[in-house]
Amino acid sequence: MQNGAQIEYDYSIAKAFTFATILFGIIGMTIGVVLAFQLAFPELNNLAGEYGTFSRLRPLHTNGVAFGFTLSGIFACWYYIAQRVLKVSLKESPFLMGVAKLHFLLYFITILLAVVTLFMGITTSKEYAELEWPIDILVVVWWVLWGISVFGLIGIRRERTLYISIWYFIACFIAVAMLYLFNNMEVPTMLYSGYGSWIHSVSMYAGTNDALVQWWYGHNAVGFVFTVPIIAMIYYFLPKESGQNVYSYKLSILAFWGLLFVYLWAGGHHLIYSTVPDWMQTMGSVMSVVLILPSWGSAINMLLTMKGEWQQLQTNTLIKFMVLASTFYMLSTIEGPIQSIKSVNAIAHFTDWIPGHVHDGVLGWVVFMIMAALFHMAPRMYGREIYSKSLMDTQFWLQTTGIVLYFTSMWIAGITQGMMWRAYDEYGSLVYSFIDTVTVLQPYYTIRAVGGLMYLIGFFMFAWNMYKTATAGRVLDKEPTNATPVAA
Amino acid sequence: MFHWFEQRPFFFAVLVFIFVAFAGIIEVIPDFAKQSRPTVGTKPYSVLELAGRHVYIKDSCNACHSQLIRPFKSETDRYGMYSLSGEYAYDRPFLWGSKRTGPDLWRVGNYRTTDWHENHMMDPASVVPGTVMPAYPHQFTNIADLDTAYAEAYTVKNVFNTPYDVDIDGDGKIDVELGEYESAIAKAKADAKAIAADMKNQAVKDAVANGQVPEIVALIAYLNSLK
Numbered sequence: 001m002q003n004g005a006q007i008e009y010d011y012s013i014a015k016a017f018t019f020a021t022i023l024f025g026i027i028g029m030t031i032g033v034v035l036a037f038q039l040a041f042p043e044l045n046n047l048a049g050e051y052g053t054f055s056r057l058r059p060l061h062t063n064g065v066a067f068g069f070t071l072s073g074i075f076a077c078w079y080y081i082a083q084r085v086l087k088v089s090l091k092e093s094p095f096l097m098g099v100a101k102l103h104f105l106l107y108f109i110t111i112l113l114a115v116v117t118l119f120m121g122i123t124t125s126k127e128y129a130e131l132e133w134p135i136d137i138l139v140v141v142w143w144v145l146w147g148i149s150v151f152g153l154i155g156i157r158r159e160r161t162l163y164i165s166i167w168y169f170i171a172c173f174i175a176v177a178m179l180y181l182f183n184n185m186e187v188p189t190m191l192y193s194g195y196g197s198w199i200h201s202v203s204m205y206a207g208t209n210d211a212l213v214q215w216w217y218g219h220n221a222v223g224f225v226f227t228v229p230i231i232a233m234i235y236y237f238l239p240k241e242s243g244q245n246v247y248s249y250k251l252s253i254l255a256f257w258g259l260l261f262v263y264l265w266a267g268g269h270h271l272i273y274s275t276v277p278d279w280m281q282t283m284g285s286v287m288s289v290v291l292i293l294p295s296w297g298s299a300i301n302m303l304l305t306m307k308g309e310w311q312q313l314q315t316n317t318l319i320k321f322m323v324l325a326s327t328f329y330m331l332s333t334i335e336g337p338i339q340s341i342k343s344v345n346a347i348a349h350f351t352d353w354i355p356g357h358v359h360d361g362v363l364g365w366v367v368f369m370i371m372a373a374l375f376h377m378a379p380r381m382y383g384r385e386i387y388s389k390s391l392m393d394t395q396f397w398l399q400t401t402g403i404v405l406y407f408t409s410m411w412i413a414g415i416t417q418g419m420m421w422r423a424y425d426e427y428g429s430l431v432y433s434f435i436d437t438v439t440v441l442q443p444y445y446t447i448r449a450v451g452g453l454m455y456l457i458g459f460f461m462f463a464w465n466m467y468k469t470a471t472a473g474r475v476l477d478k479e480p481t482n483a484t485p486v487a488a
Numbered sequence: 489m490f491h492w493f494e495q496r497p498f499f500f501a502v503l504v505f506i507f508v509a510f511a512g513i514i515e516v517i518p519d520f521a522k523q524s525r526p527t528v529g530t531k532p533y534s535v536l537e538l539a540g541r542h543v544y545i546k547d548s549c550n551a552c553h554s555q556l557i558r559p560f561k562s563e564t565d566r567y568g569m570y571s572l573s574g575e576y577a578y579d580r581p582f583l584w585g586s587k588r589t590g591p592d593l594w595r596v597g598n599y600r601t602t603d604w605h606e607n608h609m610m611d612p613a614s615v616v617p618g619t620v621m622p623a624y625p626h627q628f629t630n631i632a633d634l635d636t637a638y639a640e641a642y643t644v645k646n647v648f649n650t651p652y653d654v655d656i657d658g659d660g661k662i663d664v665e666l667g668e669y670e671s672a673i674a675k676a677k678a679d680a681k682a683i684a685a686d687m688k689n690q691a692v693k694d695a696v697a698n699g700q701v702p703e704i705v706a707l708i709a710y711l712n713s714l715k
Binding site: 038039042045046049050053054055056058059121122123124125126127151154155160161162167170171174175178182187189190192193194195196197200202203205206207208209210211212213214216220224253257260261263264265267268270273274275276277280283287346349350351352354355421422423424429430434435438439 | 490491494495497500501504505507508509510511512515516519520523524542545546547548549550551552554556558559560562563565566571572573575576577578579580581582583584585586587588589590591616617618619620621622623624626630633635636637638639640642643644646647648669
């Protein structure tokens, strides 16, 4: 390539992952809504025999959304952002192109296998690490392929300095690799003993140790799948979309290294009042509170990027998506530390406040940011204008309302549950039997299900808008610089 | 200084690794050996109980039921003595759960019977009106996988020194017998007969009499062992 010539980026892999994002988003979120309705109306549990119960579907929902939807979105953005900030095209290296194709293929197969095995009840039972060992190995293979893609593209870059988004992608790659490997250490029992099912394995760790490793993984998977790569996206897409520079370079550095250093300690807050040693529980609790600083550092850096340009909120729906995402990130990262305080945790742990917390973070921050990113990418990848602005606006408000219904109902449900479990009467006996604390939640479960349904409908609007953009949007003659072109 | 790192991806990645690995090294590793020390009286699961544990995992009972009693009066009043680390020494994986949609089960063997569990799994609302738990009728027809349960017991015995075939409490008797494959499976089937004797579902009783172990029997054996 000649110096100064326009680089022709290759979006084939980014497009493939965009398709996967939407597909797995629909599957994962639909199952989520089914689960929500099952809690409100239990008779829905037995529509599909053993394959339709809440318990069988729940891991399918979490895996489908976390590793189907979110990871696809992350990879789609990686294959888009990396070429641009590193000033290289995937086309230039047939090797990296091959790696990327294989990465997508194996990833897609893995998610399909995950769906089938989880339906069948093949699970290790460790949350967010339910997949059995043969699939784990497959995961490791394509994670390494992604790593080759990350460092390969960095290796052939023309831009000497790595942009902030690349820092976060590197952190995602390294941390998840470490966490995943250690947590999934298991011995396949058939290979060892010669009896039984070949797919079954037994954990290397027992009891308290297993819990410790699992939540060290489980919490930090949140950090390095749901936080770090999403920050990578907002650091690229918000300045790009708004035409504003990132507010502060120093704050970026502090927030990045602060987050990396503090995050891993916080896993202990899942184990407060359990059998892990007290000092670890305290450490998990304290570090969770400290974690507010780097989290809010990034969020404030993003919000201040809009300084003096807030009128864009009125004109550009994508800015609305991203500003709301940052706001929900702030909400979620203040809520988490509050729940980690021991006395609050005593009430909150095991209750519906926890899924409430997870979902205001995931629905408000992760999914909103990924959708905004894909909306930004679509006109550049397909050379077409976004199909409908009114659909986009409707989707925004419908989903925002859905999230609010979701987390408010779960806050109330969780605190109600926690308080009822510990209620004593004047004679020192428990006031409520367990079932009282279940039946009282029915209205909140219904509200949550309705909120979830609204969010899902919004997601279908998003999928439709993306589909129409790719196939029927007005063709653009040149690539837009900042604000994404949207049809009226 | 950071500009230097930002232009050198290799050193940048190394620094990232050091930052993220640090907490794990300090937090996870030091107490590892201590935490896996069993409390007195803790015994490994029998083959039938392990098969039941696999059913518990297969149907993700842990999605709604915890197995961890926290040290609060409201919990010890409701469920029994709070959990101790050493009680979980043979739990691979741990099944503490993260959400209580239903009650804790860590000591459920103390206050529920075979009969109760049988009714509960077939039609939860028949014993707990208002429950949101699904029915699990397929557990009455699906056959439990004793082979895999044996494979697991054999593996943990040999890889992790889980005390099968040894006298744990020093009373001169072997506490949990495993032995060879044939005798272990025969023992599990005999255990299943004892459970089925307290059940009323005729299909289940017939299957057990014919040498098959429906999932429900194994699951109840496991739940009864939680004390």
